[in-house]
Amino acid sequence: MNSNPKDVANLILFGKATYKKMIHNLVWATGYNVITLPLAAGVLYNAGIMLRPAMGAVLMSVSTVVVSINARMLNLKRTNSNVPSTMDRFDFLKSFHPINNSDYELLTSKLRTKTFVKGEHLVTPGQIQKELYFIKTGVQSVTSKRIQKHMSLLLPIIQTSALFQDHFLHSLPQSTSSIPCPTVKWSV
Amino acid sequence: MECLKYEDLQTIYDLSQQIERLFRKINERLLAGILNQYMELRAMTISERFRAFCNRSPHLLQQVPHKYIASYLDIDATNFSKLFNTIKY
Numbered sequence: 513m514n515s516n517p518k519d520v521a522n523l524i525l526f527g528k529a530t531y532k533k534m535i536h537n538l539v540w541a542t543g544y545n546v547i548t549l550p551l552a553a554g555v556l557y558n559a560g561i562m563l564r565p566a567m568g569a570v571l572m573s574v575s576t577v578v579v580s581i582n583a584r585m586l587n588l589k590r591t592n593s594n595v596p597s598t599m600d601r602f603d604f605l606k607s608f609h610p611i612n613n614s615d616y617e618l619l620t621s622k623l624r625t626k627t628f629v630k631g632e633h634l635v636t637p638g639q640i641q642k643e644l645y646f647i648k649t650g651v652q653s654v655t656s657k658r659i660q661k662h663m664s665l666l667l668p669i670i671q672t673s674a675l676f677q678d679h680f681l682h683s684l685p686q687s688t689s690s691i692p693c694p695t696v697k698w699s700v
Numbered sequence: 701m702e703c704l705k706y707e708d709l710q711t712i713y714d715l716s717q718q719i720e721r722l723f724r725k726i727n728e729r730l731l732a733g734i735l736n737q738y739m740e741l742r743a744m745t746i747s748e749r750f751r752a753f754c755n756r757s758p759h760l761l762q763q764v765p766h767k768y769i770a771s772y773l774d775i776d777a778t779n780f781s782k783l784f785n786t787i788k789y
Contacts, residue, residue, distance in 0.1 A: 612718070615718050615719050619719055624704070624705070646704070
């Protein structure tokens with residue numbers, strides 16, 4: 513939690529997601545045990561299905577693994593929340609120039625979703641950046657081969673939590689120039 | 701992350717003058733910001749740069765890891781830490 517009032521809304525959403533996940537896990541665990549416990553007790557012995565104790569132990573472990581994986585999915589959901597909400601993005605764009613709903617829909621109709629892991633390079637040397645990114649938080653940096661370090665270029669973190677990529681790189685990095693070939697990346 | 705292809709954006713510009721105007725204003729703001737940062741890097745001392753940053757975007761001190769801010773302001777991590785400790789809340 514920071515001093516941003518929107519954190520309260522995020523906290524409520526997080527609480528709801530946790531509760532939903534808890535119900536998921538309860539249903540999964542109950543359903544799993546309802547099926548496997550009678551099986552382990554030998555209900556289907558007459559049908560020729562008998563569970564060996566070793567297999568029973570494995571299935572017991574699988575139950576725990578399923579619940580754990582499901583719980584980890586909550587974390588995945590949280591890390592994917594770097595996409596600004598529709599209202600955030602609309603408000604952000606309108607702070608520059610008033611556009612109407614149809615223009616906004618026209619703009620967002622062409623939006624595509626791309627997945628990146630933290631620190632992954634968006635543009636590598638020799639490429640031109642040909643995409644405009646909308647994210648919530650991030651630091652745009654350049655990796656310089658010459659001085660062997662990352663340099664932060666822009667900190668596009670807007671108080672409204674809608675975020676915007678700053679520019680297209682219109683020209684190819686020149687490998688022969690004294691300027692190091694830039695590698696633009698977003699650390700998300 | 702959500703992205704918009706350069707070619708798609710050019711098509712949208714042709715369809716809507718308002719969106720073209722929106723992006724023109726965004727680019728103006730961006731250019732002004734970049735020139736401002738360029739001027740700060742060339743003309744100001746590290747303490748002046750740090751003070752200007754704190755006045756302009758104090759919230760970023762809480763939201764962005766300090767190593768990135770130090771790099772952005774072209775201030776050595778040690779000096780950044782000293783400057784940061786001079787802030788009185």
